[in-house]
Amino acid sequence: MRRRLAVGLILVGVLLIPSWVPGAAAPAQDTLVYVNDISDMISLDPAVVYEFSGVLVAQNIYDTLVAFEGEDLTTLKPRLATSWKIQDSGASWKVTFKLRPGVKFSTGRPVTAKAVAFSIDRVIALNKSPAFLFKDVAGLKEGNAKAVGDDTVEVTLPKTASPQAFLSVMTFTVGGIVDPDEAMAHQTGTDRGEGWLRNHSAGTGAYTLERWDPETRAILVANPNYWGTKPKISRVVIQHVPETSTQKFMVSSGDADIAANLTSEQARELASSQNVKIQQGRLLQLVYIGMNAKHPPLDKVQVREAIRWSIDYNGIIKSLLRGEARKVQTIVPEGLFGFNASAPFQQDTARAKALLKEAGIGSGFSVELLVPTGPAPGGVKWSDLAAKIQSDLAKTGIKVQIKETAQAQLLNVYRAQKGQLVLILWGPDFPDPDGNVTPFTDYDAKTIAWRNQYQDAGVAKLAKQAALATDLAQRRALYKQITDKVLHSGPYVVLYQPTTRFALRKSVQGFVWNPMAFAEFRTVSK
Amino acid sequence: MSRYLLGRIASTGLVLLGVSVLTFFIAHIVPADPVLAALGQHAREEQIQAYRRAYGLDRPVVMQYVVYMGRLMRGDFGVSIRTRRPVAEDLREFLPATLELGGAAWLVALALGIPAGILSAIFKDRIFDHLSRIAALIGASMPVFWLGLLLLGYFYFRLRWLPGPGRLDITLSPPPERTGLLLVDALLARDATALVNGLRHLVLPAVTLGLFSTAVVARMTRSAMLEVLLQDYIRTAKAKGLPVPRVLLVHAFRNAMIPTLTIIGISFGSLLSGAVLTETVFAWPGLGRYATTSAISLDFPAVMGVTIVAAVVYSIINLIMDLLYVRLDPRVRYD
Secondary structure, three states, X not given: OHHHHHHHHHHHHHHOOOOOOOOOOOOOOOEEEEEEOOOOOOOOOOOOOOOHHHHHHHHHHOOOOEEOOOOOEOOOEEOOEEEEEEEEOOOEEEEEEEEOOOOEOOOOOEOOHHHHHHHHHHHHHHOOOOHHHHHHHOOOOOOOEEEOOOOEEEEEEEOOOOHHHHHHHOOOHHHOOOOHHXXXXXXXXXXXXXXXXXXXXXXXXXXXXXXXXXXXXXXXEEOOOOOOOOXXXXXXXXXXXXXXXXXXXXXXXXXXXXXXXXXXXXXXXXXOOOOEEEEEEEOOOEEEEEEOOOOOOOOOHHHHHHHHHHOOHHHHHHHHOOOOEEOOOOOOOOOEOOOOOOOOOOOOHHHHHHHHHHOOOXXXXXXXXXXXXXXXXXXXXXXXXXXXXXXXXHHHOEEEEEEEEOHHHHHHHHHOOOOOEEEEEEOOOOXXXXXXXXXXXXXXXXXXXXXXXXXXXXXXXXXXXXXXXXXXXXXXXXXXXHHHHHHHHOOEEEEXXXXXXXXXXXXXXOXXXXXXXXXXXXXXXX | OHHHHHHHHHHHHHHHHHHHHHHHHHHHHOOOOHHHHHHOOOOOHHHHHHHHHHOOOOOOHHHHHHHHHHHHHOOOOOEOOXXXXXXXXXXXXXXXXXXXXXXXXXXXXHHHHHHHHHHHHHOOOOHHHHHHHHHHHHHHHOOXXXXXXXXXXXXXXXXXXXXXXXXXXXXXOOOOOOOOOHHHHHHXXXXXXXXXXXXXXXXXXXXXXXXXXXXXXXXXXXXXXXXXXXXXXXXHHHHOOOOHHHHHHHHHHHHHHHHHHHHHHHHHHHHHHHHHHHHHHOOOOOHHHHHHHHHHOOOHHHHHHHXXXXXXXXXXXXXXXXXXXXXXXXXXXXX
């Protein structure tokens, strides 16, 4: 009995009151702890990964041929390719990449043109989530990427695909180059190493994957064979912490260096902290209202313009979002090539009423607004945003009935062209203006323009022309023309472009959020 | 006894069948499309159709159920729509963490609830009883989520007595995985650092999760003890001059345990459901989080898998409780 009591007391002592034992060891100087909800991480294979947390890891363990660095998504930079060129070869486009000499995979094997062709073919053959970027956006088939010698890769694109969009796609994880020998050495069945690469790495990035425990953490360690400047942080722990209050505790106490998704209130509380700083990150999403252009009276351009003049954009950004968004009103988000800064609309009730009168419905009208449930980007609830829009439109005489529904259900209605007003967001699949302009303008693409029954053959033709343009000045001019036109005649009210926020220990330097939803840890120090 | 056991196993089979039917059909009448939830708004019609075919979602619901049950009989839980892995693999990965947390919370509930209940009964209507009743009320009504944050904020962030979220410190490597139960794996690997660190990480989530059940167990033990203490055999035992602790612990408590056992069994079910929130606050990689994320993503195979496993665990616990009745009360016979 006494013995049991003693064991019990020792146990309690070990567990409960060892105030002399620190709660947790703070991360070492060369270790960076990044906390976020990483429950969406399902694979780290570049041919499979398409989720936010997975992309964050994969972008750090696999290099691409070309890259957008930091926040800049307008200028392609060399990465594993030192140069590239686009050639019009009549029936197709030829994009030729010259590889950087002397680069090795983390496995020690050299990077060759064959490895690049293998990696592209592998994505197409496995046909997982991101494969559409190669198959549909770039129109690639297996065998379209060919090694021409050891250091040159030639990719043949059909004439219908945009070479610029292809280059943008190649900056994303799907363009990550994999060591073919390592992948095939771990092949099961015909999976080209997919099962193994789910939680192992075989790339050329600044880091390699040490381990990944689902819903727990992913640990990256510096790649000893990295061709570039050695990263200052040799170990990165991406820790799964779903609850933002817990994230706040961790970054405040120094157990974490970066907390990725605090609420705006928590960020404001931490902004005055001595040890923590808040940093904004740009996103490429646009929050907008789609207006069904065939649903009366939304079929009248004046009515759609009246709605655009009714909304208090500044109030939404300043009061509801507390400044965590940018006022963007065109269909290409800020940060992408072809962004048009024109933002003429502000709340002008008199002007909106006059437009309604001009349309012959001066007494106003009733309309239904479909709204998703849950939080909208920028830290506000969709329902709160909808209530603000309802109150703004009421001032013009437009009576809005809000219908809140789960996003998957809302999409059923929207896709069936049965929405009247739909409050929703859009983010491009790849960092090229075509990722927004075609969906917003081309009815035949059966996405956003289709859902809002917006058919303007002239704009759709311009969008195709812009997508295929290889001359950047001409391309920029075409996008200016398109975005200006859609701004007034299109069936969209672009409300804002949200930003995201990070809480960082003040010692953390060099952290830059790429709007394609990742950061390169090789630039970070602490 | 063996006939009883066979009967119970058969009835458990029926319960599982009922659970599978209910979950499957409820999941399919939810007015939302799992394909759109998985593919998002960018997906085109042909992608959607291909996805439906790949996951058998283009067949009639009854047919989907028959196919599902056929596979389940062979131990195949299907493939998760969200993680794209066999659900059985996911369950193997996440179940041990929840069992470890639930087990620890259960121990907390028993270690605090039973003594509190006994003392409350002995000191009925005195200060301890009143305090214990207030504490039980607070314990039973306090939201798990809020309690978790409160404990974390105080013991981890402010006092630094106990570690933060997760099963181990970020700086430690887990022991080689054999059972998935971290403490057992640490013992098997003779890794004392991981064992102590793992135990310390378990304290706050186990207390958070166990407090609700502590209150329930304490109240049940108290009322059962009060009833037993009025019985003739207790008066007889006292009259015979037996020492009071012996009367209370051997004669009274043993009999009071019979109704309490039922509550203890049921409380494990509430622990499994409470684990969802506790696991969120403490970043615990368990089945609760997996179930929530799967439900939000309309990942039907995963939701089915979790429900069936939870029902199996619950049935086993209840069977064990029923068998314990026999041990506690010789009058109980199942033959």
